[in-house]
Amino acid sequence: MSAATPAEPAVVQGPPVERQEEVLTDGALAFVAALHRRFTGRRDELLAQRAVRRAEIARTGRLDFLPGTARIREDPSWRVAPAPAALEDRRVEITGPADDRRMTVNALNSGARVWLADFEDASAPTWQNVLGGQLNLIDAYARRIDFTTPEGKSYALRPAEELATVVMRPRGWHLDERHLTVDGRPVPGALVDFGLYFFHNARRLLELGKGPYFYLPKTESHLEARLWNDVFVFAQDWTGLPHGTVRATVLIETITAAYEMEEILHELRDHASGLNAGRWDYLFSIVKNFRDGGERFVLPDRNAVTMTAPFMRAYTELLVRTCHKRGAHAIGGMAAFIPSRKDPEVNEVALEKVRADKDREAADGFDGSWVAHPDLVPVARASFDAVLGARPHQKDRLREDVHVTADQLIAVDSLKARPTSEGLRNAVQVGIRYIESWLRGHGAVAVFHLMEDAATAEISRSQIWQWVHAGVVLDTGEKVTAELVRRLAAAELAAADEGRWQEAHDLLLKVALDEDYAEFLTLPAYELLE
Known part of the structure; x- marks a missing residue:
């Protein structure tokens, strides 16, 4: 490798996309290349460690809290950084892909406090979608985004103070982006999504009174959280932004991460803003890790595994306890129902289930929760308003009554279904x-x-x-x-x-x-x- 190679930017391998020059600038490509060269090697090592841990689970059939990090869990003194004003009240969050222009406008206008602008599970990572999502967010912050339906109905952004705060979710560590390479290797999709978004929007967001906020998906260990923290420090140093400008909410959606919640918050403590309880990826992770564990790990129908199942209650209550102990927000799970325009009876039954689910989360101590459709925003908001009132959160509820054992988190056989x-x-x-x-x-x-x-x-x-x-x-x-x-x-x-x-x-x-x-x-x- 020549001495000049480290200065070379990322190379675009994808087909032309309209307005791509606004995203794939020389500065942005140089930044992505720097991220890749600094962090992809560690990413590779951590993916290899996932396989080692999975083999150990297959051998033992169990998981436990880490003995080597007990001092972190037992130390009562540390807290995560205080939430910025834009993330102080998160009682309702709406999710949706950033690559959909109509979704971008509707989510920002939805009345939710936060929009999870998704480049991960809710987005198919075509090159058009990857760049289109970046352009939609750039346009939204510049207030030059609108949408008109084929029927002629127009959608435009409400006043800035009424818009949801964006928390962007990049892809997980396991996915590469083949359309962007450095030194002949694809760049991890996580670094592409994060890098392009941070480079173009971090300063503008600060000027708007917000900041570069992220949801971190599919994290499996505190070492992966440490990697993200180092990415944040590097990015802030590169752009000259103050340490702690970035804020991240980690999705506890893998069974291994459930045993390392405090360690994950500790690694990200200068940049952490909360943890989220996501059901489907969490169940997927249980099956993946214990797939050869025999009858005791066989899950029933996915729709039969609700958040009231004993092992799911253990997971969610431990999450609330952990977050509030460390001064972080606890964000609840998804209400995925899409209201029917033709069947009010279907809506009535489903909305009652959504209401009950959000009532339970608010009563358990969660500070907010997710919905997938704008029509569900007022339903979820009512549940949290009833508990929070004028308060922005309920982090004062420490849930010291919660005591969860390692075995309770994987007691899948406690289900009757x-x-x-x-x-x-x-x-x-x-x-x-x-x-x-x-x-x-x-x-x-x-x-x-x-x-x-x-x-x-x-x-x-x-x-x-x-x-x-x-x-x-x-x-x-x-x-x-x-x-x-x-x-x-x-x-x-x-x-x-x-x-x-x-x-x-x-x-x-x-x-x-x-x-x-x-x-x-x-x-x-x-x-x-x-």
Whole structure:
């Protein structure tokens, strides 16, 4: 490698995208290249450590809190940095892909306190979407974004003080971006998404009274949180911004991270603003890590595993306890219901479930929660308003009554529900329908009145894999076999219209039935993206 190589910017390998020159500037490409050269090697080491830990779980069939970091958990003195004003009140957060221009306007206007602008599970990472999401956010901050429907209805931004605060979610550490390379290697998608967004928007956001705020997905250990913290420090130094300008909320959506919540907050303590409890990726992680653990780890139908299940209660109560102990926000899970325009009875039943779920979260001590649709914002807000009143949060509720053991977090066999024939059919249907839409560039998809994303597709295909390999017998008396799954998939394919259904069908069967379990279905799926 020549002495001049380290100064060379990232190389664009993707097809031309309209207005890409506004995002892929020389400065931005140099910044992304610097991030890659500094941090991708450590990223690689941490991904290798994931495999080592998974092998240990397969050998022992258990997890425990880390003995080597007990001093951090036992030290009562440390706290995360105080929340900035824009993140002090987070009682309702709406989620959605940043690559959708209409979503960008509607989410910012929704009345939610926060918009999770997603480049991860709710976005299919086509090059158009990757750059389009960046452009939408740049345009939003410059107030030059609007949207007009084919019917002529116009959407424009409300006054600045009424807009949701953006918390951007980059891709997880495992995904690379093949359209941007440095020294002949693809740059991790996380560094592309973070780097482009931070470079273009950090200073502008500070001028607007907000800041560069992030959700960190699929974190599996405090060492991965340490890597993110070092990325933040490097980025702030590069641009001359004060230390602590960046704020991050970590999604505790892997079973291993659930055992390291305090350590994760400690690593990010100068930049941390909270933790979030995400159900579908969390269940996916349990299946992935304990997939060969036998009958005691077999999950029933995904819709039967609610947040009231004993092991899920242990997880969420520990999260609230941990966050409030350390001065961080605890953010609850997703209300994924998409209201029907034609069936008020469906809406009434579903909204009552949403209301009950948000009432429970507020009563448990959460400081806010997620919704997937603007119509759910007032429902969730009412639940938190009833508990919070004029207060911005309830971090004073320390939940010192909570005492969670290592075994309680993985007590999957405490569930009474069992896998059903309908649950298997639903897993096949959701898997194929979501993948087909994803391959066409849509990462957030309404299926059966629920907003599905990559996380729900992951739990669907993982349960199929688990049920086949565990020889599960359904409520009908039928045993789950590869042949049964193929029959259900064939029926779904036969009913499909035009689209990429054959590819979706084939990919679902591959990631659900292959002997070698794919770590993430989006890895082989990414190779099929155009």
